[in-house]
Amino acid sequence: MKSTHGDEPPSQDRILRSFEAFPIDLLKIYPRSFCSKNGLWYGLIRTSQGRRLAVVGERSHVLGDLFLGNCYHRSSSLKLCDPSAENTECLMDLFPYTKPVSLRNAPMTIGMGDRLGLATPGHIRAIRKFQTHPVLAQQSIKENVQTGRNFTEVIRDAAWAVFQENYQGGYGADGDHLKSIWEVKSALDAGVSMITLDLSEKIDLEALRQPAEWVDRKFKEEIDEGDAKVTFHLFLDKAFTWKSKEGEFSIRFDEEGVKRNALLFYKALDFTEEVYEWIRLRRKSRSSVDFEISLDGASFPTSPENHFFFALELSHRGVHIQSLAPRFFENFRSVVDLRRDRETFRRQFYHHVLIAEDYDYKISVHSENNPFQLLEQLEELSKGALHLKTSGTSWLEAMRLVALVHPLLYREMHSFALSEWNEASEADRVTADLTRIPKLDGLSDEDLPSLLDQEDCRQLLHITYAALLNAKNSFEEYLFRERLYQTLTRYEEDYWSMLEERIEGHLSILGLKKREEEQPAAIYRRNDTAT
């Protein structure tokens, strides 16, 4: 690899040949990652030690390069660097597109959680076909605890995957469902470009359930007289009307309605304002952070009235958000019910969109609470401004891969999941009926992957993922975790193809527009900024 200017990128064969001179056990190269910069070649390879960044070039250049790694010198020199925290910082400095950025100017955005840190290349391969921008790192604190990761590692895994796939479109990193300033801080310290504040614990549901006398008394006790005056002035006896091609819809609050909404949200509003101010002061001179409000974790459906009350109050307090996730249904229900509720969902969704449009943010839909059957052609209904979050896909496709290539491991995991069902289902809103899942004994190995198309089985594996990842035997050894990671790594290309297909299917259902020209799928399209 003599060329240092990137004008004539080397072929895959030539890359492979150039590694022959060195005493390394090269298992695989990731051709899309290879590029030249500042007189050196950079690219990802896999050795028996794992995935490594290879830096190739003249000895003096390689020695002057900032990545940390082991050097080999022949007629040219090679340095192999692991994807450590320090090297990730170097990567982000040298290739700035590997660093998460705010996506506030992108109207259509898709968040895809990569729980195990191995799925992102598949996500990228799907989304680069569409007119959208991805949030590639997206984990909640709960998910991080369950998977034994932290935000720094989550972003690190995304950054290397972005480099591997040569994706230069810009991606976001979301600290998802955060519930305290401390959680927000730990996500920001790691470098997230988006915060999703989960208000479920700050919402007082009694305000919706209790009789009018309780509401009157509580309102007097809890709401400051001055604030009450302002709130009544903002809402009482006014008609708020939205006109659209679908017709007109209005919201009007009577005194009881104002009081109920105020009590429902006052702690949530104070907390949102506090976090917003805290982020604003902290990030003053730094890049912007996208701010999402999540109401979808609270166990009541967010009506357009609730949403509007919250939005106007927020705006009155000078708080600007980029997206808000309402809750559309009270419970996670079966697909059959949801089909019946499709029209209700679409009408409500559209009202939420009209409200959000007035305050210049997007509606965010979290697919874990809203099965994909509902989301058909949502892009159009959202007037082209939507954030969609999916989180369980990478896990379920991982299980499908295991069923396909390692039936024995799948059978063990499936049986274990069944034994964990009672405990796991208590903590989660589920409707699965285990008797509808075909018994493993009666299934041949070839039949196993189709279990991942069975709704009850999907829920079973979905809610037991933490138990599966963390299960240990009496010697404190993981029962499945290591074999699962080994399988996913060994068959990574198959895993990425499956994810690509699955996500592409989701985005097509959503009605997302395809790109005229697929973003560089070809190898070596990265420009050399050197010389």
Ligand code: ZN
């Ligand atoms: Zn959510």
